[in-house]
Amino acid sequence: xxxxxxxxxxxxxxxxxxxxxxxxxxxxxxxxxxxxxxxxxxxxxxxxxxxxxxxxxxxxxxxxxxxxxxxxxxxxxxxxxxxxxxxxxxxxxxxxxxxxxxxxxxxxxxxxxxxxxxxxxxxxxxxxxxxxxxxxxxxxxxxxxxxxxxxxxxxxxxxxxxxxxxxxxxxxxxxxxxxxxxxxxxxxxxxxxxxxxxxxxxxxxxxxxxxxxxxxxxxxxxxxxxxxxxxxxxxxxxxxxxxxxxxxxxxxxxxxxxxxxxxxxxxxxxxxxxxxxxxxxxxxxxxxxxxxxxxxxxx
Amino acid sequence: xxxxxxxxxxxxxxxxxxxxxxxxxxxxxxxxxxxxxxxxxxxxxxxxxxxxxxxxxxxxxxxxxxxxxxxxxxxxxxxxxxxxxxxxxxxxxxxxxxxxxxxxxxxxxxxxxxxxxxxxxxxxxxxxxxxxxxxxxxxxxxxxxxxxxxxxxxxxxxxxxxxxxxxxxxxxxxxxxxxxxxxxxxxxxxxxxxxxxxxxxxxxxxxxxxxxxxxxxxxxxxxxxxx
Numbered sequence: 001x002x003x004x005x006x007x008x009x010x011x012x013x014x015x016x017x018x019x020x021x022x023x024x025x026x027x028x029x030x031x032x033x034x035x036x037x038x039x040x041x042x043x044x045x046x047x048x049x050x051x052x053x054x055x056x057x058x059x060x061x062x063x064x065x066x067x068x069x070x071x072x073x074x075x076x077x078x079x080x081x082x083x084x085x086x087x088x089x090x091x092x093x094x095x096x097x098x099x100x101x102x103x104x105x106x107x108x109x110x111x112x113x114x115x116x117x118x119x120x121x122x123x124x125x126x127x128x129x130x131x132x133x134x135x136x137x138x139x140x141x142x143x144x145x146x147x148x149x150x151x152x153x154x155x156x157x158x159x160x161x162x163x164x165x166x167x168x169x170x171x172x173x174x175x176x177x178x179x180x181x182x183x184x185x186x187x188x189x190x191x192x193x194x195x196x197x198x199x200x201x202x203x204x205x206x207x208x209x210x211x212x213x214x215x216x217x218x219x220x221x222x223x224x225x226x227x228x229x230x231x232x233x234x235x236x237x238x239x240x241x242x243x244x245x246x247x248x249x250x251x252x253x254x255x256x257x258x259x260x261x262x263x264x265x266x267x268x269x270x271x272x273x274x275x276x277x278x279x280x281x282x283x284x285x286x287x288x289x290x291x292x293x294x295x296x297x298x299x
Numbered sequence: 300x301x302x303x304x305x306x307x308x309x310x311x312x313x314x315x316x317x318x319x320x321x322x323x324x325x326x327x328x329x330x331x332x333x334x335x336x337x338x339x340x341x342x343x344x345x346x347x348x349x350x351x352x353x354x355x356x357x358x359x360x361x362x363x364x365x366x367x368x369x370x371x372x373x374x375x376x377x378x379x380x381x382x383x384x385x386x387x388x389x390x391x392x393x394x395x396x397x398x399x400x401x402x403x404x405x406x407x408x409x410x411x412x413x414x415x416x417x418x419x420x421x422x423x424x425x426x427x428x429x430x431x432x433x434x435x436x437x438x439x440x441x442x443x444x445x446x447x448x449x450x451x452x453x454x455x456x457x458x459x460x461x462x463x464x465x466x467x468x469x470x471x472x473x474x475x476x477x478x479x480x481x482x483x484x485x486x487x488x489x490x491x492x493x494x495x496x497x498x499x500x501x502x503x504x505x506x507x508x509x510x511x512x513x514x515x516x517x518x519x520x521x522x523x524x525x526x
Contacts, residue, residue, distance in 0.1 A: 252396070252415055252433075252434075253396065253415075253416075255376075255377060255395065255396070257376075257395075270336055270357060270358075270376065271335075271336035271355050271357060271374070271376060272335065272336035272337065272338075272357055273336075274336070275335035275336045275355070276335070281354065285355065285374055285392075285393075286393070287393070287395055287396075287414050289433075290415070290433075290434065
């Protein structure tokens with residue numbers, strides 16, 4: 001069992017309360033996933049030519065200032081950072097590959113959690129209520145966000161095994177369920193140049209979507225291919241730069257509820273997580289059909 | 300009528316209060332407000348109570364019900380009235396997967412649609428769905444009736460034993476050993492009775508009947524050598 005939530009705001013006047021709402025949604029599903037929690041929030045687009053990179057290191061005294069200073073000097077561009085719990089959000093005017101390359105060579109112990117123009121991705125071991133407090137999610141504004149509470153079944157309880165998993169620039173994935181063909185799929189994807197940090201099944205799904213999107217598939221095409229290629233139980237929610245998508249496997253025994261008002265679209269493993277959103281009582285509520293891709297985008 | 304705000308009282312305290320009512324209680328009419336998707340609301344009742352729930356409920360609402368008549372003015376999560384023994388559980392909106400799973404008796408009425416596996420392993424319960432049901436409904440159904448006024452999803456009645464299924468709309472596909480059977484006067488009259496007890500004004504004439512071909516669960520002596 002795990003809990004997943006997503007909130008996409010149609011009314012930009014609500015953006016200042018996105019973090020508060022997502023925090024309540026995650027907390028409501030704490031008992032579906034007490035091992036760890038995480039969220040991806042889309043906010044504050046980087047200036048043109050810049051990127052946002054979310055980094056993680058478990059040491060609370062890790063030298064983020066030194067990292068930023070050295071990176072800035074060696075690459076020759078201004079690097080800004082904002083620490084949030086065990087994570088650092090780094091914004092820098094450089095290509096993604098330059099940042100990845102520098103980090104891989106100078107700070108291989110630092111994990112890259114998410115990269116893109118808007119995405120910020122925070123995740124950690126511990127009870128979801130505690131995790132969202134540590135990251136100060138309640139204060140964060142943004143346009144849309146996804147979150148996950150994990151009850152581990154497939155692999156270890158660590159920050160790296162927590163969700164969301166990054167699936168490419170401004171893309172991330174949260175998963176409730178378990179995949180049964182992930183070992184074979186991981187080997188296949190590794191041969192096609194996809195790198196994995198853990199033995200987790202969801203990371204394989206994230207890698208699978210990254211691979212297809214890299215080959216030129218649209219998100220919708222990639223998700224449809226996943227229905228035949230990924231064997232197992234899943235409700236996936238996928239965050240994109242300007243929206244989010246939801247898909248369930250054909251058996252659809254992992255729960256999912258969608259709700260929509262004029263102001264927002266929400267998805268959650270259970271209605272409990274949606275019930276406290278403004279206007280939830282009057283929202284249109286439905287269960288997503290099996291093997292069907294649902295997606296929303298900003299217009 | 301006794302009104303309880305479940306958000307302030309809590310599910311466990313509410314259910315305990317309902318469970319402790321004496322057999323000859325006069326506190327029979329209850330209204331439950333602010334369910335907000337809570338689980339196991341009014342589960343395990345065994346008194347002739349009449350309970351109205353105002354809002355959407357989570358998992359297992361009315362589970363194991365005996366005698367009580369529970370009405371949900373909203374939608375219901377997975378496992379609505381699972382293992383119901385007697386009484387009535389009514390949801391005005393939709394129900395999620397596995398509604399009335401393994402129910403042994405009583406009546407479950409779903410005004411809107413039911414999701415997948417509605418009536419899975421039903422053992423005597425009567426289920427009436429005003430809308431459509433999802434895939435694998437009445438899977439391994441053993442006894443009772445499933446009435447679907449709308450359409451049925453794929454693999455209806457897979458591995459069915461002796462339950463009877465009536466469908467008013469289209470059937471996407473039938474599961475293993477489930478076949479269409481003739482609609483006799485006896486069946487039409489039973490269907491009319493079920494629709495009436497559910498309070499649905501739907502013409503019984505357009506319904507078709509499905510049940511077991513009895514090839515899957517009967518031992519055939521011709522096959523003895525294969526075991």
